[in-house]
Amino acid sequence: MKYLARRLVHSVLLLFGISVFSFGILQLAPGDFFTPIRLNPQVSAHTVAALRSQYGLDKPFPIRYEHWLRSVFRGDFGISFAYGTPVAPLLAVRARNTLLLTGTALLVAWLLAISFGMWSAARRGKWGDRAGGIATSSLLTVPDLVLFLAMLLVAVRTGWFPTGGMMSAGFEDLSVGGKVKDLAAHLFLPALGLVLATLPPLVRHVRSAMIEVLEAPFVRAARAHGISERRVLLRYALPVAANPLLTLFGYSIAGMLSASLLVEVVLSWPGIGPFLVDAILAKDVYVVVGAVMLSSVFLVAGNLVADALLFATDPRIRMD
């Protein structure tokens, strides 16, 4: 408990630090949101300057930071230059969509990775394991974008899945079951893409961790008691092999907001991805910092969860 409390205090400090550094780094890169307008022959330098000062871009760093901090306490996280509205609600809607996608995909990816990794560790050297190995290494070498484009193509050619978006046009009028079905249909492709992209490293980690453990004497002892292979793998080997996996799981949580960036762009999922890509390229500072803060929260939470799980699963670890 005391540990948790201390960790929380540290995390708040960390978030503070992240925000300062993020602002600083954004400052380092040349140009701001209004820079490209300078190349528009029909807009005068005066107007650009006026716009900059309207959004406070001409103020020194500490003052801007203070403004931002105030807005954080107000709960709106600054005003987006592009949208002219507070950042928080803009982010919130999209983050929800992203979480729906990544949450589903992560769950599936982990379930698959654990079962497949265990399976292939248990039958290592057999053809199933080999084929799986080749599949995972191919997936690792294919750039994600290519993978997602290919999926989009499949979707388009077969017509089995909707090719973008999150809901059909008449979503509001559907029954509850219909809504779920519609959502699931839209979710399928992006989630599959994300699963395929995140699965291979996980599988390799699970497999390698399991191989380490499978020959431990206590696993042999468990077998000696006639415990079924499945249970040996699940109850004996996995918890001991779990250590690196838990850390990775923390990472998965940490990446809940950022992992799906590319899928969302290619498969037009209305998540934070396309929005953020836009904002990053446009240097919509408060949106970027807002997104950084939001994903930092996930990062901090993810690592905390990972540490807690480590602590909970391995009684030998002491954390105090």
Place this chain on the structure above:
Amino acid sequence: MQVLLRVKDLNVSYRGTGASQHDAVQNVSFEIGEGEVLGLMGESGCGKTSIALALLGLLSVEQARVSGSIQFRGEELLAKDARALRAIRGTGISLAFQEPELALSPVMKIRDQVAEVIHAHNDCAWERCRAEAELALARVGFSDVRRICSAYAHQLSGGQRQRVVLAQALACKPALLIADEPAAALDARSQGEILALLGKLQRESRISILLISHAPEVQATLADRLMVMASGRIVEQGPFEQLYRNPSHACTQAMLRTAAPASVAADMDFEMVT
């Protein structure tokens, strides 16, 4: 008396690191009848544990080569596949490991580890299994079962771990118990209790025991027959008392010598059998 286990020409050779190999067990043949206690003695490293592991088919192909014949209730174990073996392990033949710290999962509560064994052979609910596990633990002489149950292996003392392993082995009332040094880490009093428990089981439930122990007292308490090994071979076999009184082989003599330390004081020379 019916023969429960018949081992013929059992050979175990380990693949060492590199190309070397080590013939740990060579042409070993013996039988165990139902309800019989067969003592197995032999100097350290002579292959006792290897026999135990081979009986249960626990030596993986990468690790060792096992050949010969092992018949349990008339069925050949070496020919069985993993699934069939699993059905025999724990209920048919069960093993109490020599080094309990190696045989217990470091991250599972003691109660759960015992419950897992019960769960594997009885299709009852998990909660029931846990309850039975507590009983099984209580049977091997724990006074504060509650604490032991929720402890992890590294939080127990050596003797406590050994009793846990024994509880696991006994949990499913096996037909044949292989007890590999079941009392080595126990003080005289606890040792007596455990041996009494085993004796009771043998008498009442007619379980057979392959008792591996280097302590003559332990063997004397339980063993009907004794088998003495040296360097992977059986050198002598017979009723315990007979061997005790008239050991014909030097090894047997050395094993059963009751007052070993005294001989040290007398600075007796030992013939090392390696």
Place this chain on the structure above:
Amino acid sequence: RGFTAQAGEERMLTEGAPGHAGGRLVIALRSEPKTLNPALALDEPSRDVIRCLTADLIHINRGSLKTEPALAKSWSVSRDGRQYTLQLRHGVRFSDGEPFSADDVTFSFRVYLDDKVDSSQRDLLLVGGKPITVVKVNDFAVRFELAQPYAAAERLFDSIAILPRHLLESGYRAGGFAQAWSLSMPPGQFAGLGPFRLKEYVAGQRVVLERNPYYWKADRAGNQLPYLNEVVFLFVPSEDAQVIRFQSGDTDVLSRFSADNFAVLQKQQSRKGYHLDDLGAGLEYNFLFFNMNDLAAKGLPEIANKQTWFQDLRFRQAVSAAIDREGIVRLVYSGRATPIWDQVTPGNKLWLDEKIARPARSLERARQLLQAAGFSWKSDGALLDARGDHVEFSILTSSSNAQRTKIATIVQDDLSQLGMTVQVVPLEFRAMVDRLTNTYNYEAALMGLVSGDADPTSEMNVWLSSGETHLWHPRQEKPATPWEAEIDRLMQEQLVTLDYAKRKSLYDRVQEIVAEDLPVICLVSPNILVGAANRVGNFRPAILVPYALWNIEQLYVQ
């Protein structure tokens, strides 16, 4: 159809074949619109949507590139060319049913000209440095007064959306105009004079517009426009995904895509129900230019050193002669671009100077020019200048524009054949702009500009030596070279000349100077490529933005 013409309503009749009413058109946008506020929108997607929701007083017909009446049914110009009196259409209503009058016009212009609003339209409405003034003559007439005669005055009114005073004035008075009409507002709070009105906005997914029942245009047969019941703007963030979804029939109209994708789409054109149009060169021109700024105060001695090459006309001519424009057209644009030698593209028929020379690539000529300028070659082929320094420079491009980086790579290879060592430096756009307009820390750069309008007035800032976007040497106090001085004079003159023929000859001269003195080495102009499903009727794409949707009120589905 719901709304019947009321007495006194002056509907505008349009050309184009009468179509069927009803149906829905689906269009993909590269990113979401950021706002629906016409005065604040800076990005293309927002403007694309706003165009469907609003109307202007005088409109540039994208088909003919000429002006035509819109909310102003007619107008008259005073003799000195400084007063425009516009007669407004009667009986026009906003999409919420409120009537439109001269007050809305004066209100709109007050907003656009308000320097607290910082509308990007404000600069357009400054003529001779002074804001134009708007006077309400009566409820249906307004008068605009300009500080000086202005050649393209009519064109100014294009895309200046008229705002509903009844909805916006109170907010504006309270100083909250910046927050007005952001996308988070409920659809009921929007109203415009465009063919459609907002129906639904789903963040990150789509904007749905519905037919404006009060729209003031009708077709030849007198049927009220628009035909379409609904227009759906889907947000599809990547071009490839847009192409794929267009190919599959998910979307009906496609514009702003690369020539590579054009080729891909073309292959299946016959099988799938869509057709593609290559409209030829648009108004974009890509060019290479060298840093000609005065670097004395900037502390960039190395670049200043190289400026002796850049400022040598023969050097620039040699570079221009060595560049394989045809190769660029073929390799970068799969043939769907047009080589250019000055800033006016062949697409701009009204202003193109046919007399400009279009010399083919000649390494031979380039070598001669270089030799004449005192350059020489080492034995391994490397080019040395008169001082014996190896000719080596870098070309900045924007890393986000793959095509321009590709052009630079070809230029790099071309110039290496002259013995020059060229490095391509792709930079993030902002960093590049910062170097071009601020630190001047660059040697050469590859850029593209798109004229907002076919008329040269839209390019004043590029060609005036005092201009902000006079890229190779911006914001000069007085022209650095005689030819820049001449361009200044010519551009100023055409601005106040009202006669087209005279203006054309003035601008022709500008083009000649650019082609001769090569302040920028113009390379290619990409063609405007569009596609539409076969079922879309009245589809008449144009080379001016919005390429495909400018006549959306006339589009219909079969």
Place this chain on the structure above:
Amino acid sequence: MHYFLQRIRGFGWTDVLTQRQKLVWAVVALSAFCGVVLLAGFFAPYDFAAQDRDMPFAPPTAIHFVAGGGRLQVRPFVYGPRDSSPIPVGAAADSDQPYPLRWFVRGAPYKIAGVFTSRVHLFGVEKPARMFLMGSDGYGRDQFSRFLFGGQISLLAGLIAAIFSVSVGILAGGIAGYYGGWIDEILMRGAELFLALPWLYLLFAVRAALPLHISQWQVFLLLVSVMGLIGWTRPARLIRGVVLSAKERNFVLAARGMGASDAYLLRRHVLPQTYAVLLTQFTLLVPQYVLAEVTLTFLGLGVGEPMPSWGALLTSLQQYSVLSSYWWMFLPALLIIPFFVVFYAAADALQELHKTVPL
């Protein structure tokens, strides 16, 4: 015969050997691959930068064995280009003029190991015929040559960056996990800070601050260090997690009882327990870094044109037009995949060999 039977049953000494054999084979295959890549100049028929603007996106050149009359040729040959005006992109038209394939031909100069200059190429055809084993890219450059040369940079960068990441990871993770407490807290919060920062802008800033002219070598170093720096946190946290548990083993305690120093314990007893995780992480990082270059190229931090790299070769696949029209653009990927399959096989074999039982 007996030997094979044993193998099939998986019942003999051979299994142990095959574990080693597997490693040997994988290493041999890997080194062969790397050897070809290292001697790219010799194996590649063309200079990687040579553009042939008449042949953008040319499909792989057909190599013929049978001449027009149905006669079998001694030498395989290709047909030369038909010299007609502009060829439509993606379709090379052949003339009837055969050009035989020649071995050890003289061609564009290249450097071996950056020192010796040579002009001899393993094979080639005479001009004007062109031989594109894997087709040509959008500039009419030989994909095969670019693939070989590209491997030099990509593999080296991937390996070095991965080593960099993993070493920093070992150091930070090992120390954090071993000492725990506030050291752990500081290091791990630091890693989080590092991870959370919008490093994209940092890269923008870095690129903007770089001088205009930097050599390929400098770009390369930059590439490597940026990739390596970005990636240290994951190995660090993974190792820390394992170390947290590994340091509590009894044998670590025993060694401490002998007076072992922290550094010794870490090195000899604790870190070896992270071997499997490290190896896995390392093998995952290498291809990841080869691909990471795709992103860095976008930021102008990749190896600039005209230098080839695997990342750049894969980048072109990301365009729908290339993906759907020019199948031969997949060929580099199809060669990279087996490379990494073998790479992983080697890693697996290594892990098997080093596998020891955890307690």
Place this chain on the structure above:
Amino acid sequence: MSPRPHSNIGQFEPLLRVSGLSKEYVQRRPFSRDKITVNAFQDVCLTIFPGKTLAVVGESGAGKSSLARCIALLERPSAGTIELAGKNLLGLNGKELFAGRREVQMIFQDPSSALNPRLTAGEIIAEPLLIQREGTKSQRRDRALQLMEQVGLEPSWERKRPLEFSGGQRQRLAIARALALGPRLLILDEALSNLDAANQALILKLLQELQAAHPLSFLHISHDLRLVSEFADDVAVMYQGTVVDWQNTRSLFASPEHSYTKELLASVRSVESILLERSA
């Protein structure tokens, strides 16, 4: 107040003096407040004189191993002091600790978990020498081979890893390792429990020779009372975490004081008596 043995008083300075030593373990579930406190041992006072052997016997779970670990400075006791040759071990730091550690060596009750499974037998035995920076590599190896031979392991097994040994062999491996440095105090925690009589004799002989050669003291934890009676000078009996009896060996076996001691002694029976009972 703990009992004291009657021998050895005033003879020498004690090598080891333990007083008031207690150890308390907290066994808790992650993220829950309820915890179980285990008092492994309390208020233990013991002394060992140079060249002498103190045997500790007692009930399973009485805290013997915990005591041993505390004395070997592998765990911090909750209370009490440990003095080695007059120096307070608990107050040592850095260099002194390093030196102190070589004086006290311990053989773990669980040899298998105390041997790094990744190292070879040779490396394991040579490790203390390596840590204490003694000798060259080849010297260390020679010493390791010699030790292996002394404890009855074939030197040719030098390259085997611990898990490829039998239980008894691993125990001998651990003994060899503990002997490598030539400590002044050797703690044997059930070090012979898995050995057969012959091997026990071999090891005991070796230990006695060492003890005779230079003043080496043993803290011998064992269950084998017969062995203790032959081998130890003093015996301490532990029961439920406390030392209940601490006497000279002969007097303890002759006149046990505590009831547990009596019980313990009573439960030792000879083979003869067992056989007699069985036949009955």
